[in-house]
Amino acid sequence: MPVKIQNISILNKFTNSLKYFSKMFKCFHLKVLSARNTSSSRRCLSVFSQLLMQSSEIELVEKNSKQIEESLIKSLNSTTKKSLLEPLSDSEDISHISTYLKPTYPNFAAYANNSEVLQELIKLDVNLHYIEKKLTEAVPFILKLNFEDIKDHILFLNQLGMKFEDIGQLITKNPFIFKEKLEDLDVRINYLKFKKFDEIMILRIISKNPFWLSYSTQDIDKKLGFFQMNFKLAGHEVRLVATKKPQLITHEQEKVKLNMFVIRDEMGFTIEDMKEMILKTPKLFMSGQQRMLKCFEYLHNEMGISHLQILEEPQILTCRENRLKARHQFLKKLGRDQFDNKKPNFVNLLEMVKNTDGIFAVQVAKSSAEEFNLFLKSM
Known part of the structure; x- marks a missing residue:
């Protein structure tokens, strides 16, 4: 007291x-x-x-x-020293202390035989195992649904031209699509039509980017405006980028800005160069900055590749440095490291890195897969 x-x-x-x-x-x-x-x-x-x-x-x-x-x-x-083998007194008991347990979620297997929703999703080739492992919070959400909750969404996507297997892939990646109201989904499709996206473009966008329809029209409008303003794009160029790489439009804008900084300030390209890059290879602005920078440094400093040559094939910047280095060094050993398209025995940069080791060794290096493998072991 x-x-x-x-x-x-x-x-x-x-x-x-x-x-x-x-x-x-x-x-x-x-x-x-x-x-x-x-x-x-x-x-x-x-x-x-x-x-x-x-x-x-x-x-x-x-x-x-x-x-x-x-x-x-x-x-x-x-006070005498206690033995480690002596039992703890009541005041020293720590049995009430336990480790933190993560929340557990039900699994689909226990409900598969009795759930009409799960049976219909299986028919669509929805990867329920993927959802259990990667999207655990979606499990109880799906188990609470009934067939009437998902039927109209599936029909809506099918009427847009999506095949049922593509609908299954969309649901696998974004099962929360069933949270969206059908009226909202219809408004978002009409927005794209208003922005002069044709049916083929729209189908590709929602097939390649399962999360697109989960964004409001206001959000999508701002995201499209971001790319139009920062890359000086015309309307048809915005549609081209969005159709080529729909995931880029909903990608984190801070990461896109960081890639722009690396390409402009650290590599030395201009705004006009970046516009050309995004039109040719939009996924470049989703790549890791360090990987892209290391690739550029090897191309420019070790291989002597100019900015103009990189602009012709900007996809080369998405290559891993180790792959680029190994193949360049092998060509150099054979005396075939010639990247000037105005000279004989010209080697295209993309052809050098895009195919398997066997195809590269035979078709590009004019050697054999065995010789290239021996070279790799010696590096």
């Missing part, structure tokens, strides 16, 4: 006692810490606390301080 202070006199005594208590505690604190096991320290501190709480008057702290200290030291000296 806390000490109840009734008047100023007792308050002054309490303050003086606390000052003495602080000095006394510092004196024996080192003795407590020097104990050979933590159990002794805890027992000593426990005795000290009990003695303080038993004092009915504040004055006892000052008068009997010597007795308190002697009791503490006696308790410390009389």
Whole structure:
């Protein structure tokens, strides 16, 4: 119980006692810490606390301080070291402490035989295992659905021209499409039509980017505007980029800006160059910055490839540096590292890196797969 202070006199005594208590505690604190096991320290501190709480008057702290200290030291000296094999006392029991358990979700297997929704999704080749592993929060959502909740969504997508297997892939990646109202989905499709996307473009967009229809028309309009403004694109060029790489439009804009910075400020390309790049290879602006920069440095500094040559084949910047280096070094060993298209024995940059080792060795290096494998082992 806390000490109840009734008047100023007792308050002054309490303050003086606390000052003495602080000095006394510092004196024996080192003795407590020097104990050979933590159990002794805890027992000593426990005795000290009990003695303080038993004092009915504040004055006892000052008068009997010597007795308190002697009791503490006696308790410390009389404490014997416990064996590690001894069971813990009630005060030392830690069985109530448990590790943090992640929330668990039901699995589809237990419901597959009785769930009409799961049976219909299986018919569409929806990868339920993928959803269980990668999209765990979608599992209870799907199990709560009935067939009427999903039937109209499937028909809506099918009427847009999507094949049922493509609908299954869309649901696998974005099962939360069933959260969207059909009226909203219809508005989002009409928005694309209003922006002069034809049916083939729309079909490709929603097939390649399962999350596109989960964005509102306002969000999509802002995202398309971002690319039009930053890359100086005309309307038909925006449609070209969105159709070529629909995932880029909904990609994190901060990452796109970072790639723009790397290409412009660290590689030395211009805004006009970046416009040409995004029209030819839009996925370049979704690539990892370090991988892209290392590839450029090897192309430009080691192989002597100019900015103009890279602009002709910007996809080369998506190649791994190790792959590029190995194949270039092999061509160099054979004396076939010639990348000027105005000279004989010209080697196309993309042809050098895009095919398998066997095709590269025979068709590009004019050698054999065995010789290239031996070269790789020697690197």
